[in-house]
Amino acid sequence: MRSVEDLVRLFRERGYKVTPQRRLIFELLAGDRSHPTAEEIYQRVRAVMPEVSRTTVYNTLRELITLGELRPVENLSEGGTRYDTNTTHHHHLFCVQCHALIDIDREFEGIELPPEEAAGFRLVNYQVTFYGYCPDCQRADGGRPSQGKE
Amino acid sequence: MRSVEDLVRLFRERGYKVTPQRRLIFELLAGDRSHPTAEEIYQRVRAVMPEVSRTTVYNTLRELITLGELRPVENLSEGGTRYDTNTTHHHHLFCVQCHALIDIDREFEGIELPPEEAAGFRLVNYQVTFYGYCPDCQRADGGRPSQGKE
DNA sequence: TTTTAGTTTATAATGATTACAGATTAGTAA
DNA sequence: TTACTAATCTGTAATCATTATAAACTAAAA
Ligand SMILES: [Mn+2]
Ligand SMILES: [Mn+2]
Ligand SMILES: [Zn+2]
Ligand SMILES: [Zn+2]
Numbered sequence: 001m002r003s004v005e006d007l008v009r010l011f012r013e014r015g016y017k018v019t020p021q022r023r024l025i026f027e028l029l030a031g032d033r034s035h036p037t038a039e040e041i042y043q044r045v046r047a048v049m050p051e052v053s054r055t056t057v058y059n060t061l062r063e064l065i066t067l068g069e070l071r072p073v074e075n076l077s078e079g080g081t082r083y084d085t086n087t088t089h090h091h092h093l094f095c096v097q098c099h100a101l102i103d104i105d106r107e108f109e110g111i112e113l114p115p116e117e118a119a120g121f122r123l124v125n126y127q128v129t130f131y132g133y134c135p136d137c138q139r140a141d142g143g144r145p146s147q148g149k150e
Numbered sequence: 151m152r153s154v155e156d157l158v159r160l161f162r163e164r165g166y167k168v169t170p171q172r173r174l175i176f177e178l179l180a181g182d183r184s185h186p187t188a189e190e191i192y193q194r195v196r197a198v199m200p201e202v203s204r205t206t207v208y209n210t211l212r213e214l215i216t217l218g219e220l221r222p223v224e225n226l227s228e229g230g231t232r233y234d235t236n237t238t239h240h241h242h243l244f245c246v247q248c249h250a251l252i253d254i255d256r257e258f259e260g261i262e263l264p265p266e267e268a269a270g271f272r273l274v275n276y277q278v279t280f281y282g283y284c285p286d287c288q289r290a291d292g293g294r295p296s297q298g299k300e
Numbered sequence: 301t302t303t304t305a306g307t308t309t310a311t312a313a314t315g316a317t318t319a320c321a322g323a324t325t326a327g328t329a330a
Numbered sequence: 331t332t333a334c335t336a337a338t339c340t341g342t343a344a345t346c347a348t349t350a351t352a353a354a355c356t357a358a359a360a
Contacts, residue, residue: 001235017326017337029235035251037230038316053340058317061233073232073242073251074277075225080187080347082223083211085151085179092223093263093271101185101223102269110260113243113280119252120285121243127224129277130263135270167306167357188347203309208348230316 001069004030010067021045021052025060035073076101076129091127095134104130151219154180160217171195171202175210185223226251226279241277245284254280 002010007026008018016022028044036044042057064070076082076094082101091104108128152160157176158168166172178194186194192207214220226232226244232251241254258278 001237012327015337019326019338021339029233032235033253035226035232035234037227037232039230041233051340055318055341056339059338062318065233068237069235071234071237073226073234075227075231076185076223077187077225080189081225082185082187083179083191083215084185084221084223085182085219087151087218087221093269095271096274102271103183104263104267106267108261111258111278113254117254117256118280118282119243120288121245121280121282122288123280123282124246125281127279127281128261129279130268130271130273131275131277132268132271132273138270138272162358165306169307169357171308201309205310205349206308209307212349 001029001064007064007069010069011063014067016063021049021056022060024048024052025057029064029070074129074131089125091129093130093132095137096131097133097137100134100136104128151179151214157214157219160219161213164217166213171199171206172210174198174202175207179214179220224279224281239275241279243280243282245287246281247283247287250284250286254278 001007004023004026007030008023011018011022024045025041028041034040038054038058038061041061042052042054045052045057061070065072076092076099078099086103086105091106091108093102093104094100111126111128113123113126151157154173154176157180158173161168161172174195175191178191184190188204188208188211191211192202192204195202195207211220215222226242226249228249236253236255241256241258243252243254244250261276261278263273263276
């Protein structure tokens with residue numbers, strides 16, 4: 001995500017107005033590496049401008065996402081937790097269109113995190129997720145989220 | 151996840167009663183590899199026993215999870231979407247206790263999915279997530295979800 | 301059978317997010 | 331500067347996924 005002033009310029013270019021609320025959200029996010037939730041951002045905003053509404057925070061986040069300046073952390077359970085009958089360690093292949101989720105039961109070599117990159121974490125597991133288009137969605141490329149199988 | 155009869159035995163062993171509702175949910179899940187949501191399971195249950203309630207489905211799923219026979223698909227945005235100011239391709243390190251989420255900006259070698267394992271998918275991306283305990287949570291191992299930094 | 305602890309159901313409550321409508325304002329142009 | 335207006339903001343209601351509650355029901359032990 002760019003600097004506050006770049007975001008201001010970008011918003012103006014695209015015909016979005018630059019309000020004090022938006023500018024404050026830019027300032028709070030520009031330096032942030034903590035992957036905050038909307039609620040956390042709202043609380044930080046409120047500490048400075050107590051009258052700002054949650055809706056404005058949600059709206060501004062959505063705008064930043066639309067402009068490609070922010071993104072939601074990847075989440076395979078959009079629209080409800082998904083349950084896995086495979087309780088052993090394994091990886092996944094996810095269709096970004098129809099949300100088909102397929103197990104990958106083999107192991108990958110070379111996925112090590114040297115201590116200096118592990119930020120002091122004691123590691124217990126890791127998981128790889130591949131994103132792509134399943135055969136059904138490649139074919140029916142019209143666009144509507146087909147339901148794949150069944 | 152085990153066979154229906156094994157699940158029946160397991161439930162009896164642990165003092166859970168085996169009701170027709172539970173047995174049906176076992177039957178629907180035992181062969182399933184689709185990573186269904188609670189709502190999808192509920193709809194499948196309802197097609198057979200229309201009077202079963204959503205609550206029973208949720209309860210049974212929770213029991214299966216408690217017994218280690220089922221698990222929720224990993225999700226870094228438990229309790230609300232998290233927003234990422236880093237919009238470029240990168241990986242993550244996640245504290246399973248306080249949910250701290252840290253970027254890993256380097257690439258991993260050897261993460262290839264040969265076509266025969268790709269199930270016909272056209273791949274567009276992949277992501278690695280490491281799970282572990284952050285330094286704060288290793289120290290304060292009492293258990294309560296400390297908030298880490300800030 | 302009878303008993304009862306555990307289970308189910310319907311309904312209410314909660315938490316995250318989106319939809320809406322009326323009040324407010326950024327940015328433009330006179 | 332002032333006036334204008336489309337865009338934005340706020341408060342509130344609605345929606346969706348999930349959990350809590352309490353009264354009715356029942357599996358399984360005696
Ligand atoms: Mn799986
Ligand atoms: Mn990140
Ligand atoms: Zn698909
Ligand atoms: Zn931690």
